[in-house]
Amino acid sequence: MSIDRETVDHVALLARLALTEKERERLREQMSSLLEHINLIAEADTSQVPATAHVLPLSNVMAEDKVVPSMPTADLLANAPAREETYFRVQAVLDEE
Amino acid sequence: MLRLREISSMELTRAHLDRIEQVEGSVRAFVTVTEDEAMREAEHVDQLRREGAKLGPLAGIPIAIKDVLCTKGIVTTCSSRMLEHFKPPFDATVIKKLRAAHAIMLGKTNMDEFAMGSSTENSAFFPTRNPWDLERVPGGSSGGSAAAVAAGEAMASLGSDTGGSVRQPGALTNTVALKPTYGRVSRFGLIAFASSLDQIGPFTRNAQDAALMMQTISGHDPLDSTAMNEPVPDYAAALTGDIKGMRIGVPKEYFVEGIEPGVRASVDAAIKQFEALGAEIGECSLPHTKYGIAAYYIIAPAECSANLARYDGVRYGFSARDTSGDIIAAMSETREQGFGAEVKRRIMLGTYALSSGYYDAYYLKAEKVRTLIKQDFDAAFGRFDALICPTTPGVAFKLGAKTADPYTMYLNDVFTIPANLAGICGVSFPGEFSEGLPVGVQLLGPAFGEPTLLRLVDAFQRVTDYHTRMPEVATKRKSAARKRR
Numbered sequence: 001m002s003i004d005r006e007t008v009d010h011v012a013l014l015a016r017l018a019l020t021e022k023e024r025e026r027l028r029e030q031m032s033s034l035l036e037h038i039n040l041i042a043e044a045d046t047s048q049v050p051a052t053a054h055v056l057p058l059s060n061v062m063a064e065d066k067v068v069p070s071m072p073t074a075d076l077l078a079n080a081p082a083r084e085e086t087y088f089r090v091q092a093v094l095d096e097e
Numbered sequence: 098m099l100r101l102r103e104i105s106s107m108e109l110t111r112a113h114l115d116r117i118e119q120v121e122g123s124v125r126a127f128v129t130v131t132e133d134e135a136m137r138e139a140e141h142v143d144q145l146r147r148e149g150a151k152l153g154p155l156a157g158i159p160i161a162i163k164d165v166l167c168t169k170g171i172v173t174t175c176s177s178r179m180l181e182h183f184k185p186p187f188d189a190t191v192i193k194k195l196r197a198a199h200a201i202m203l204g205k206t207n208m209d210e211f212a213m214g215s216s217t218e219n220s221a222f223f224p225t226r227n228p229w230d231l232e233r234v235p236g237g238s239s240g241g242s243a244a245a246v247a248a249g250e251a252m253a254s255l256g257s258d259t260g261g262s263v264r265q266p267g268a269l270t271n272t273v274a275l276k277p278t279y280g281r282v283s284r285f286g287l288i289a290f291a292s293s294l295d296q297i298g299p300f301t302r303n304a305q306d307a308a309l310m311m312q313t314i315s316g317h318d319p320l321d322s323t324a325m326n327e328p329v330p331d332y333a334a335a336l337t338g339d340i341k342g343m344r345i346g347v348p349k350e351y352f353v354e355g356i357e358p359g360v361r362a363s364v365d366a367a368i369k370q371f372e373a374l375g376a377e378i379g380e381c382s383l384p385h386t387k388y389g390i391a392a393y394y395i396i397a398p399a400e401c402s403a404n405l406a407r408y409d410g411v412r413y414g415f416s417a418r419d420t421s422g423d424i425i426a427a428m429s430e431t432r433e434q435g436f437g438a439e440v441k442r443r444i445m446l447g448t449y450a451l452s453s454g455y456y457d458a459y460y461l462k463a464e465k466v467r468t469l470i471k472q473d474f475d476a477a478f479g480r481f482d483a484l485i486c487p488t489t490p491g492v493a494f495k496l497g498a499k500t501a502d503p504y505t506m507y508l509n510d511v512f513t514i515p516a517n518l519a520g521i522c523g524v525s526f527p528g529e530f531s532e533g534l535p536v537g538v539q540l541l542g543p544a545f546g547e548p549t550l551l552r553l554v555d556a557f558q559r560v561t562d563y564h565t566r567m568p569e570v571a572t573k574r575k576s577a578a579r580k581r582r
Contacts, residue, residue, distance in 0.1 A: 007449070015402060015448040016409075017441055018429035027445055030503060034394065034446060037504055041391040042458070044466050051464035052471060054293040054323070055520025055544075056280050061322035075186040079413030088411050091424040 003032045099157045102146070106157030110139035110201050113159040117203065117250045120570050125225050126235075126245040128164045128174055130204035135159065138201045145199070154309050156199035161251035163242045164205040165212055166297070167286040168192055175288050176220035177210045179408050179415045179435035189286020190321065191255060191297055191314045198313045203251055206241030210437045211405065212262055212290045214238050215509040218500055219439045226496070227269060228568040229534055233493040236266030236509075239300070243270040246300045249571040253310055254300045259290050260393050261488075261513025263298040264525040268488035268537020271527045271566060272300045273307050273554060276513075278544045279520035280325035283318030291400035292323075294393075294517040303564050304526070304555035308332035311547060327545060335548035336555040341375030343553065345540075346481035350386035351512055357491040359531025364487050367528045367538040367557065371485070374556050381481060383473040386515060388466045390507060393514045395450045395463035402447030405440070408432060442503060471519040478521075478543040483553060487512055488525040488537030512539060522547050526554045527563040535563075 008028045012019045019027065073086050082089040099106060114132055121127060142157040164174050167185035169192075174180045188196065195202070209219035217225040217240025225240045227233040228248035235244040239256025243266035246254050256263040258276035267274020276298045287297055299310035311332045318324040347368065352361070372378050410416030410431030417430040436444070450459035477484060489509055499506045516523040521544055525537035542550045558564050 003449075008445075011445055011449045011452060013429075014452060015444050016406075016425065016429045016432055017436075017444065018426070018433040019441070020433075023438075023441070027442065030442060031446060031449065033502075034504060038391045038394055038459070041388050041395070041462055041466050044385065044388050044462075044469060046462060046465035046469065049465050049468040049472070051461055052467040053464055054279075055471065056323060056325065058280075058323070058325070063319060063322075071186055078186065079183055081410055081413075081416035081418060090411050091418060091422065091427055093424055 003028050003035065099146070106139040106142040106146070106201065107136065109157060110135050110159050110203070113203060113250060113252070116248070116571070120228070120248050120250060123226060123231050123570065124228050124244050124248050124250070125223055126206050126241040126248065126250055127161070127204045128176060128207050128222060128241070129172055131171060131202060134171070135201050135203050138199070142199045142201070153198045153313070155195065155313055157201060158252050159201045159203045160195060161203050161206050161242055161245040161254035162192065163208055163239050163254070163256045165208060165257050165288045166192055166255060167288065168202070168205065171205065173205065173288070175211050176208045176222055177435065177437065177440070178221045181415065183413055185286070187286060190283035190318045192286065194313050200313070206239070206245055206254060208241055209238035209439065211288070211401070211440050212238040212257055212259055213401070213439050213443055215261070215265055215506050216499065217241060218496060219437060221437050224496060227493045228570045229270065230493065231570070233495050234269070236269035236493065238262040240266045242300050243267055243272055243274065246270070246272045246302060247568060247571070249567060253306055255297055255314070256300060257287055258296055258298050258517065259294045260397060260517050261510040263300065264488050264513050264523055264537065264539060265509060267300055267525040268539070269493040269535060271535035271564065273303055273524065273526045273564065274298065274300050274537070275307050275311065275524045275547070275550070276516060276522060277311065277315065277547060278522040280323050280327070281522070281545065281547065282314050283316070283321040283324040285318055285320035289404040291397040292404060293400060294397060296517075303558055304336060304551045305333065307524070307554070308336060308551050330548050332548055332551055335552045337552060338556050338559055340371065340553055340556045343376045343483070343549070344481045345371055345376050345378050345553070346381035346477055346484045347378060348381050348383045348386070348477065348484050348486055350383050351486035355490050356487055357531065360487050360489070360491060360536050363528040363531060363536035364485065364538050368485055370557060370560065371553065374560065379481065381477045381484065383477060383515070385466065385469040385473050389470060389515045389518060390511055392463040392466040392470065392518060393510070394446070394507060395459045396467065396518070398443040398447030399450045399460050400447070402444045402451065405444055408435060439503070467518045470515050474515070474519045474521055474543070482542070482549050483546065484541040486539050486541070488539040492531050492534040492536060516541055520544060522550060524550045524554055526557065529563060
């Protein structure tokens, strides 16, 4: 299984990674090689089994609807790279016009 | 000794801080040493003891914490540039529990970045070295926590195990390293790698200490909906020394070519020892073992690509914003600069496996293979109380030996990965050495089978002394240091 350069570029965009040229080329090779090993699973007969997303015999864990104190805003903002008043500051998402 | 006041917690903590000072120049297990906090906590414990407070068995015991666990106000890096300056606003649940038990935290230990790796060479800061041979790796990703216990820098430590990241370094450093059943220990405050596989587990020098650690960290937690509401048994009480009639299975797929002869010999010797202690040994088969690595290297990267999407340079962590006006460019640059090569590789692999057109062939297929692997174990545990096999195919390897090809490194986890996929528990414990280096023997148990595993390890340790051996780095300089003081 060989991955082409367009696929690497597309996946890098989806993953939000500004990879360098060198990294893209190396990842193209490494991902191709890893997928060769990984493709082994294609031969497993899974026609009779459901998928296991997690192993717990649990679904819909409910919590009591109880109000508990939140963490202080200042603590939660303390690690923010940029903030304004009590908000995280982000770069503009929408154009101004 | 603490309870009898033969030694104070301050003395014990000071002794470990001294050891850290002596060996850290070569071992480098710690990213952060919290000396002042540790001494303050130790003083507090001594005070409580003087006042006659009723304290638990971990009170005053110096412990190291893998830097993947959030510690309030203490920098928690995940050995990544992304979180180099991150000070969590809360404690992980396991940290809260250890604090409540008055354990003393000595510091935060080095790891493969975001717990991705098997050698601790993927740390963004520096590699940790194996106390048994400084030219070799301590394993990973919890290499710092393993090395700290092995070198006598801490009496116990916590790591996290997603595909073997506790058991594999445990095997390489002569420590007892337990991966609990998925859902046994709360993951709240554990920085997520692959959420359906991650589990926090202890490193100790013997089964008794592992029982004490498990007693403290296990249990339900409303902050983690996957922490099962299952009663926590008395682990220490399980260590009866009596394993007569216990059934141990030997999965034939775990004894294949590629295992070093010294490792094979060590595991064979352990099997004989268990037999001599009265256990019944029988062969079994886990036919889908060969698909384990492939399924893991789809599921783990897929979950990691989703979990690590949160590092966008906005709320916390490294940020490369304002490099341009474009928010996507800024986010992509943040992630490019903040993550190391292995993390990026796994994000790319996982994003690919989840991307349109590939989901069924990779992610869905891997989850079905996961079912097959789990069914293998269910069948085996119908006949056996535990399974025995090597933890790793080989002993500790040299730094740099497996960094060129990612798959070579991934193969290190071939015997540990299936337990994570199936959510069962497993423990690596010291067996017979191979050419002067530790060998880990692995026992796998069914869900919530930790008492069984610990009973077996404890019985083994009552008649062997491998676990009592310490590396030269931890014994040699002791006298010199005493003189210095």
